[in-house]
Amino acid sequence: MVAIKTEGLTKVYKRTHLFWTKRTRALENLDLEIEDRKVFGLLGLNGSGKTTLLKLLVGLIFPTEGSSYIFGQKVPNLSILSRIGYLPEIPCFLMYLTASELLHFYGKLYRFSPRERKKRVESTLDLVDLRENRNDRLTDFSKGMLERIGIAQVLLHDPELLLLDEPASGLDPLGIKKLRQTILRLKEEGKTIVLSSHFVTEVERVCDEVGILHKGKLKRVVEMKGREKSLEDIFGETVTEEGE
């Protein structure tokens, strides 16, 4: 089954300064299909369109042209959002809340019953080793703890599809290892995971397929099993073909 499908997806950002409008083509005519129960990596340099694609899928921005579908339904779609867990590149939380209050608030947005919500909040906090800090305000959290609460808010509603934007960017080596273990465990549970990164080795270790984005275009989709070259070499060749 196809989890994500995009057809001619294009995004042009417009920035208007008085009488002058600057247009930036962030994503261009993207046709992509991602099978469910797979870990799909989006690899690309800064500004290649990875974040734009993920934001389009969750409806934070709107396409200039084209359309995208998640589990066969056109997005943006409210019912689909309850099946997605999204981690932005720089997650910003409601810092005046405690870890538990934050997750309870998000839980309310999914309309969980109080009992169900309590159960999910506690098990999610356990999962990310934050049970002891559940009554601490997020303002008192370290960077690593904030990253973990970021993962917790993704997992709270047990989504079928996880969209992770640069999940390893702020983590220390131990954090990266834990994240890798979490991704592999979720994959075993049958989740579909799309993660964007510019860490080639991390992508190589967890992904089944990798899409290489460059200057807003999907240059190549690499099947990780049976490839003859390292991903680093393939990525290097792909982006330098453009004369970089």
Next chain:
Amino acid sequence: MRRTLAIVEYTVKENIRHRIFYTILLFALVIILSSVLFSMLSGEEEVRVILDIGLGAIEIFAFLSAVFAAVSLILGEMEDKSVSLILTRPVRRFEYIWGRYIGILSISLTNILLMSSALLFLLLVKSWVFDFRFLLAVAFIFLKVVIISALAILLSLISTSAISSISATFFLWILGHVTGHLKYLNHVLLEKGIKITIFLKAIYYLLPNFQYLNVKDYIGYPNPLPGTTIFWQLAYSLAYASVATWLSVLIFSRKEF
């Protein structure tokens, strides 16, 4: 509805944990209490002075608390992008705006009730004969806040910075208290042969008419406030705030984060 209520709840929580909430409340109570000192200077009109200063303070501080809440919460959340972790859940954008709006109104109402209780206590200590229009005046201060909060949200969605948003809201607040003079201005201009009636009429109907909601001026005077007037004042406030909030929803629905 449950999602809107969740947003209302967290807006209230956010406000209560904000230092500015207590600062505004404290300042208001100090002003209300200091009205007793000013009243000593006024001889026979002691109660009137307490009443005027007190209700004036309630109005100004209710306005300040509503505007700071509307601007800092909504604009702040858009600037730091924390709104994206709410909108990527099954929340409709109108639920977010209405939730925020009702949350701000809930906290403003609490503020107004606390300040009014303090004022009422002071007045009763001064042997004031209770006039039910005191309650009406307080209710109409809240109606002004209902309008200005809706406008503050709208302006914070249009503006790019908190300063410009707060200044614009403040400007509208001032203008809203002098719109009545536009009719007189039109009359004077017509006498001088200048015809800009349509333009002035447009401004008159577009700007909020806060003077229309100034019930506090009636307290202590024998003329009663007709029921139909109260009905139209209420209808006007709710209609104006609804239109402003739906405009906010329209703008917010097209915003990208």
